[in-house]
Each structure stands twice: as structure tokens, then as C-alpha cells.
Amino acid sequence: MAEGIVDQTDEIVELKISRGRVDVQLSKELPMGKTRIISTECRSGERKIPPQVWMKLKKQIPHVRFTSQTIMESIKNLNSSAEIYRRTGGTHAAALMDEQGRILTISEDISRHSAVDKVIGKAVLRGLDFKEIFLASTGRITSDIVIKAANVGIPVIVSISAPTDKGIKLSKVMGLTLIGFARGKRFNIYTHPERIILPKNSAD
Known part of the structure; x- marks a missing residue:
């Protein structure tokens, strides 16, 4: 969810953990652009974000104080x-x-x-x-x-x-x-x- 790949837990059909690798099967098809390997290693933490993604995420931010x-x-x-x-x-x-x-x-x-x-x-x-x-x-x-x-x-x-x-x-x-x-x-x-x-x- 933090990566924006799934929106809710019931989209996860199966999860397998073996020798440090985690394979997740979803109930939906992912666009090729969203298919990537997620690493737990320390990274620089910066990547390019398309403008359309900015706008989508912006709509989700609530106004609380x-x-x-x-x-x-x-x-x-x-x-x-x-x-x-x-x-x-x-x-x-x-x-x-x-x-x-x-x-x-x-x-x-x-x-x-x-x-x-x-x-x-x-x-x-x-x-x-x-x-x-x-x-x-x-x-x-x-x-x-x-x-x-x-x-x-x-x-x-x-x-x-x-x-x-x-x-x-x-x-x-x-x-x-x-x-x-x-x-x-x-x-x-x-x-x-x-x-x-x-x-x-x-x-x-």
C-alpha cells in the first residue's frame, strides 16, 4: 500500500516467503509500469514522479490540524x-x-x-x-x-x-x-x- 500497488488487503490472494524472497499474487492485473522489484536495502530515496501521480495523490491528503x-x-x-x-x-x-x-x-x-x-x-x-x-x-x-x-x-x-x-x-x-x-x-x-x-x- 505504501508503494501504491494495492489499495486494500483483499486484493492480496497469496503471499509466499522463501529464502529472503517474498512473492505476492494479486487479484488484479498490474500495468507494466507498476511492475518492479521492491528492495529493502538502504537507497538514496529519490525518484522521478510523473505529474499525473502528483495530482492523484494530492486528492487523497485530508485537511486535519x-x-x-x-x-x-x-x-x-x-x-x-x-x-x-x-x-x-x-x-x-x-x-x-x-x-x-x-x-x-x-x-x-x-x-x-x-x-x-x-x-x-x-x-x-x-x-x-x-x-x-x-x-x-x-x-x-x-x-x-x-x-x-x-x-x-x-x-x-x-x-x-x-x-x-x-x-x-x-x-x-x-x-x-x-x-x-x-x-x-x-x-x-x-x-x-x-x-x-x-x-x-x-x-x-
Whole structure:
């Protein structure tokens, strides 16, 4: 779902796992342009996105709002709950948060892409509504991460790290709110700040 290949779980007919390879049979035919091998390895995280894909994904982004306190609370909860990341600094963590900044589901992986894929998959299995929650991550926010969020309708991405230039541009075009360097009591809003409710005396 994060790759935009399937829209719902009942489209998956069969799944086989063997020697590190996963084969998935779907109930529908895929256009040749969508047929590709998905790797779990760390990548640069940037790829070209056709304009028609931008427009399709843009329609899925809901207009919800979260407070700045919620954003800061989410990062605090992410850091305290990502045990391997906290102990070693050698993994990435991703979590889906509710309107209070509480963790709904969390995953860790050596790849930031896989951590996001896992957390989205867990949310799908639990039947969570992506339009009412947001994604928090420890990794850089690239265009690939933005696409994963947009594919399922996540409106806001928050990271303790930096976004890339392409990640910012794509978020702006698709109407997704992108927040980086969320640390302590500060964060940077790069796109669509209207979703974040700031204190009246805040200059950030």
C-alpha cells in the first residue's frame, strides 16, 4: 500500500516467503509500469514522479490540524519507545501518532524506508484511519517517504532529521505538511503550515 500497488488487503490472494524472497499474487492485473522489484536495502530515496501521480495523490491528503504540543509530544514518545534506536543509534524508527501525540503503532529497521513500510502495514492490519493520524520518523524525509505517506493519505510527516529538497518540493505540490528537525521544543515547518496550530506568541 505504501508503494501504491494495492489499495486494500483483499486484493492480496497469496503471499509466499522463501529464502529472503517474498512473492505476492494479486487479484488484479498490474500495468507494466507498476511492475518492479521492491528492495529493502538502504537507497538514496529519490525518484522521478510523473505529474499525473502528483495530482492523484494530492486528492487523497485530508485537511486535519494538530497542535504544536502534539508534534513535540510525538517526538518525545518516539524517542522513548524506539528501544534499539535509543540504545545503538544504528536503526531508524517510524511511528503513527494520534491527535495527542500518542503512539498507535511503531516499527524499527536499519532502513528508514522499511521502518515506514512496516508501520503502515501494521496500521492497515489494525484498520486505522490514516486521515486522522500522522507519521513520525527518525530518518531523513525524502521524496520516497513522502510518496509512501501520500499513497495511504497521511497528511503530516514529522522527523527529527532533515528533509531533502525533493521531499520538500513534492510535499508542497501534493498538499502534505512536512516538519523536520523536531527536537526538544522546536521544529521547522517546511510545507503547508496551516495544519499546525501554533501558540499565539510563537515565532517558529
